Amino acid sequence: MDIEEALETAGSWGRFQKFMLLMSFVAGIPNAFASIHFVFSQYEPHHHCSYPEEFANYSTNRNGSTQQIVSTIIPLELNDKNEWVASRCKIYDRNYSKYPVKLWPQYFKSDNSSATTNCNDGVTWNSPSTENTAVMDFSMICENDWKAPVAVSLYQFGKMLGALSGLSGDWYGRRSMFSISSVMQVVFQAICALSWNYTVYCISNVGVGLFSLTNFILCFVLVNEVTGVRWRSVIGISSFFGYNFGYCCLALFAYAFQRWRIFVGVMSAAGALLYFPCCWFCPESPRWLAQQGRSDDAIRCLRRIAKQNNREKQFVEALRNANNHVTCKGNVSSTGVVETTRVLFKSGIAARFCAIAYGWLITSSVYYAFTIYSTDFSTDRFLNCLFGGLAETPAYLAVFPLMNYLGRPRTALLLMTLCGISGIVLPFIPAGLPSTSTFFAILGKASVSAVWYVWCSMSCEIVPTLHRSAALSICSAAARIGSFSTPYLMYTRKYNYFAPNVAMGIGTILSGILGITYVPETLGVSIPDTPQEARQNKRFFGCNIFKSFPKTTSQAGSRIPATEEERETIIQ
Structure with a gap:
């Protein structure tokens, strides 16, 4: 059988x-x-280069906005949609200890002409403490x-x-x-x-x-x-x-x-x-x-x-x-x-x-x-x-x-x-x-x-x-x-x-x-x-996608005859 x-x-x-x-x-x-x-x-949660220690101490004692000061630390860059966003992996290469934090906007320009450097002091993750990913554990960034x-x-x-x-x-x-x-x-x-x-x-x-x-x-x-x-x-x-x-x-x-x-x-x-x-x-x-x-x-x-x-x-x-x-x-x-x-x-x-x-x-x-x-x-x-x-x-x-x-x-x-x-x-x-x-x-x-x-x-x-x-x-x-x-x-x-x-x-x-x-x-x-x-099986459509083919299987599900002898037997 x-x-x-x-x-x-x-x-x-x-x-x-x-x-x-x-x-x-x-x-x-x-x-x-x-x-x-x-x-x-x-x-990859949002992140940025860790801020200088002077700014970290300053911001903890301030209730107001510090965005203007942040702009002197983190440069802007174009993303893949050609939009200007804060850089995730760069920080301005400046001697921040030279001036008091509140005077940074006065002495440091917030533009892209200044030299930048990598996150030498690490990165800060802007994510909940309950969240953790392999990107964070194995540093798959920058x-x-x-x-x-x-x-x-x-x-x-x-x-x-x-x-x-x-x-x-x-x-x-x-x-x-x-x-x-x-x-x-x-x-x-x-x-x-x-x-x-x-x-x-x-x-x-x-x-x-x-x-x-x-x-x-x-x-x-x-x-x-x-x-x-x-x-x-x-x-x-x-x-x-x-x-x-x-x-x-x-x-x-x-x-x-x-x-x-x-x-x-x-x-x-x-x-x-x-x-x-x-x-x-x-x-x-x-x-x-x-x-x-x-x-x-x-x-x-x-x-x-x-x-x-x-x-x-x-x-x-x-x-x-x-x-x-x-x-x-x-x-x-x-x-x-x-x-x-x-x-x-x-x-x-x-x-x-x-x-x-x-x-x-x-x-x-x-x-x-x-x-x-x-x-x-x-x-x-x-x-x-x-x-x-x-x-x-x-x-x-x-x-x-x-x-x-x-x-x-x-x-x-x-x-x-x-x-x-x-x-x-x-x-x-x-x-x-x-x-x-x-x-x-x-x-x-x-x-x-x-x-x-x-x-x-x-x-x-x-x-x-x-x-x-x-x-x-x-x-x-x-x-x-x-x-x-x-x-x-x-x-x-x-x-x-x-x-x-x-x-x-x-x-x-x-x-x-x-x-x-x-x-x-x-x-x-x-x-x-x-x-x-x-x-x-030669039932190809080719260029004629409206071509139709005759049924090749019976209700029992028999397959296409594989050999000449099988086809001759079926015809007889």
């Missing part, structure tokens, strides 16, 4: 798949904690402001390593590697909370990035492999809803725990509580077991599915008619690095795979730009995070019917175009139109959030089973290149405020065009088990 038929007989949508939907939702929550915590743990983007980039580097380690899911199984990566993510988050210096902080973030992406990929692949064609979109998007729920909860946790070590520690504990039942009850993929030639193990998993779906009697009867054997159509190939490279880049699916990988890259870059660096939702960072998470909810609700009506490539084109236009327009909106900025920020954030799921679905649906985790891993590695570059790209706003938005906007629209051109439509098509089946 073929694995696709076995899954349909055991039940492609029943109590088991509903449990997997819940597991996917729960497992997605801690991934948001790992990805978005930088918004709060690396928040001449050390490179430390903050480096920490984020190292986290993204860890995610890139995690993407590549997702290959292990094709070698050692989905369940075992999901469990190991979940435990290690929690451990490294705890180390992050206990970091005693900047080096340990960076290393722990690499570990968190590595294992958080590994378990996310494997969970997404697993739930797709145990679900029938009709319900694949529903169960696959559940992990994104879980991520979105964690995103919104993160703002509430950050508001409750404003000392970053406690905040990250609470995230680690919450992750442990959520991952434990997922690891304990998570099954292995019967599709992966069958492709590995482990027919008996696959049958045990399928019987478990059938029992939970109240279809054990039908499954046992069908299995008896198939001589108690479950197989996969086509030849079972190896899963080594060389074979995976050959299948993805030399077996006729290279163009479609590269188009999807580029979509991942640009989507990741834009997503993190909206998530970490945008303040267009609210000037309050807690509300900004909450509204950013809430903006994703209707996006995920809308993308499901869009994918089922327009298909995968057309939905990607629509969402990437909306996101690209929003990103380009945002920096050109005048400061006096906050509601307009909020509208385009929400539109862009919602579009880029929704298209994540489209790219993930297409990645799973064009690649054969034994290379599916590897494909998602390589695409995720491409995405990390995008997110790795985001901090530095946004850093260029200091020199040209509009350049990052325009560059990312153009790249985003281009990715949608590449997707519609090179990626075939997979709506209603069973996920392929072999390279032959993957190549068989």
Whole structure:
């Protein structure tokens, strides 16, 4: 009996798949904690160079305003919006002890022509005593402001390593590697909370990035492999809803725990509580077991599915008619690095795979730009995070019917175009139109959030089973290149405020065009088990986005015939 038929007989949508939907939702929550915590743990409170000791003593005995005197100490500078503001990292280089404090305005000019120097006597933080961030603990400011983007980039580097380690899911199984990566993510988050210096902080973030992406990929692949064609979109998007729920909860946790070590520690504990039942009850993929030639193990998993779906009697009867054997159509190939490279880049699916990988890259870059660096939702960072998470909810609700009506490539084109236009327009909106900025920020954030799921679905649906985790891993590695570059790209706003938005906007629209051109439509098509089946899908839109395709699957969910013999049998 073929694995696709076995899954349909055991039940492609029943109590088991509903449990997997819940597991996917729960497992997605801690991934948001790992990805978005930088918004709060690396928040930079307002600060300035510490005032001279003479002024500190003087100001404590004065009830009136001392702003005129302060202007002789702190110079003005242009910010990235071309506005004059008090400098955070410079102080006038003057001999303040030469004159009494009250005479400083008379003898010292408040202009930018005077020499300045760095904060040699340290900085003063203008923040509540209950607030503490990693930026404050590890001095990620002024001449050390490179430390903050480096920490984020190292986290993204860890995610890139995690993407590549997702290959292990094709070698050692989905369940075992999901469990190991979940435990290690929690451990490294705890180390992050206990970091005693900047080096340990960076290393722990690499570990968190590595294992958080590994378990996310494997969970997404697993739930797709145990679900029938009709319900694949529903169960696959559940992990994104879980991520979105964690995103919104993160703002509430950050508001409750404003000392970053406690905040990250609470995230680690919450992750442990959520991952434990997922690891304990998570099954292995019967599709992966069958492709590995482990027919008996696959049958045990399928019987478990059938029992939970109240279809054990039908499954046992069908299995008896198939001589108690479950197989996969086509030849079972190896899963080594060389074979995976050959299948993805030399077996006729290279163009479609590269188009999807580029979509991942640009989507990741834009997503993190909206998530970490945008303040267009609210000037309050807690509300900004909450509204950013809430903006994703209707996006995920809308993308499901869009994918089922327009298909995968057309939905990607629509969402990437909306996101690209929003990103380009945002920096050109005048400061006096906050509601307009909020509208385009929400539109862009919602579009880029929704298209994540489209790219993930297409990645799973064009690649054969034994290379599916590897494909998602390589695409995720491409995405990390995008997110790795985001901090530095946004850093260029200091020199040209509009350049990052325009560059990312153009790249985003281009990715949608590449997707519609090179990626075939997979709506209603069973996920392929072999390279032959993957190549068989030729349903390309090209320049005609209004093209329609005949249905290629039956109600039972049989796949596109992979060989000439199969097609001749069906015709006869």
